[in-house]
Each structure stands twice: as C-alpha cells, then as structure tokens.
Amino acid sequence: MNKRICVLEDTTEIFEIIKIVLEEEEYEVFGFETVSAFKANVNLLSPDLFLLDVMLPDGNGIDVCRALKSAEDTKHIPVVVMTANSKIATMKEDCTAEDFIAKPFDIDHLAAIVNRLINRNQLQPAL
Template structure:
C-alpha cells in the first residue's frame, strides 16, 4: 500500500503541484485547503507524513503542528512545514516539525525531503 501524505495548503495551484510531485513518488496524497478540513480528516487517514503551510485562511499551520505533536495518536507523524512569509528560523521556534522548506521550493528538494522523512520514520518504527 502506498504511504499516505496529508497536505494542508490553501493555494490550489500549489496544492496541485505538490500532489503531482508526491504522486509521481508513489504516495497517496490527501489535500486540504483549511485547518478545519485538515483537522476533521487527519485522524481518519492516519498519514505517514503531514506537509503544512503556515498562513491559512482559518488558522496557522504552526498551531496545527503544535497540536499534532502534543497528541499521543499523532506525535510520531513527521511534519514538513512550508512558508513564503516567515523566516524558517522563526518557524522553528513555533513548532517541533522535523523539517522546514521555504516557498518557492525546488521540486526535487521537496521530493527528497519527503522521501527522507518517511524513510527515517519507518526506521524509527521498526526499532
């Protein structure tokens, strides 16, 4: 079964590009445009990775990250944060994500980070 990734991104064009990139890497992608949509579905999907934008119409990806890392059911899920509006150093203070990427991002770099995070997560699970 393909690994599952939840993407929280409110810009449709960026969400579509990320979906194409990750599907080419053989991941099953679930895209959400709002925090409320994401929160309503993340437990049902039980993703292998979450890719979160920071600035969203109904909240902050930093808050979503913090909530996921505080919840026993989801704290093990690797998180990749992305933003065009904040410095990455500021984001690192705001949540305990495993990785951070700035927009615009390089397609190959995004795929490499996702593959590494999922691979690292699988290693941790098998230990």
C-alpha cells in the same frame, strides 16, 4: 500499500504541483484547504507525513504543527512546514516540525525531504 501524505495548503495551484510530485514518488496524497477540514479528516487517514502551509484562511500551520506534536496519536508522524515567510528561524523555535521548506520551493528538494522523513520512520523499530 502506498504511504499517505496529508497536505494542508490553501492555494490550489501549489497543492496540484505538490500532488503531482508526490504521486510520482508513489505516495497517496490528500489535500485540505482549511484547518477545519484538515482536523475533521486527518485521523481517518492514518498518514505517514504531514505537509503544512503556514498562512491559512482559518488558522495557522504552526499551531496545527504544535497540536499534532502534542497529540499522542500523531506526535510520531513527521511534519514539514512550508512558508513564504522569511522568518523560518523564528518558526523553528515555535514548533517542532522535522523540516521547513521556503516557498517558492524546488520540487526535487521537496521530494527528497519527504522521502528522507518517510524512510527514516520505516527504519525505526516499533515501540
């Protein structure tokens, strides 16, 4: 079974690029345009990684990251935060995401980060 990635991204064109790149890497990709849609569906999917935009129409990816990392059932799942904001250093202090990607991003860099984080999780022994 393919690994699952939940993407929270409100720009359709950016989501489509991400989806193409990650599907080429043989991931199953699920997209959400709003925080409310993400929250309503994420627990039904059992994802292996979260990819979160920061600026969203009904919330903030940093807040979503904090919620995911504080919840018992999702705190072990890697989170990657994507942002066009130049203050990534400040964001790193605000949430415990495993990685951050600046927009615009290189698609090979995105794939490499996702592959590294998902493979890292596969290598860790189950608790």
